[in-house]
Amino acid sequence: MAGGNVEYAPDEMKRIGAEVIHLATGFVVGYPPCPYLDHFVRMIPEKFGLKVVVGTHPIPQGYGEFTRS
Secondary structure, three states, X not given: OOHHHHHOHHHHHHHOOOOEEEEOOHHHHXXXXXXXXXXXXXXXXXXXXXXXXXXXXXXXXXXXXXXXX
């Protein structure tokens, strides 16, 4: 899910059986990180009743410090 799709895709995914939405790791480690991540994490369960997992891949320890240097 990316961009405006986050506002409506969970509804379609729920209709076909999804119980959890995974927001891609890029939301966290992208440059810049997504400024709407917290909004999506709150909005999806409230609006669609689905659980949210942030990240699809492990983020290496110290990654944030590396990208800021």
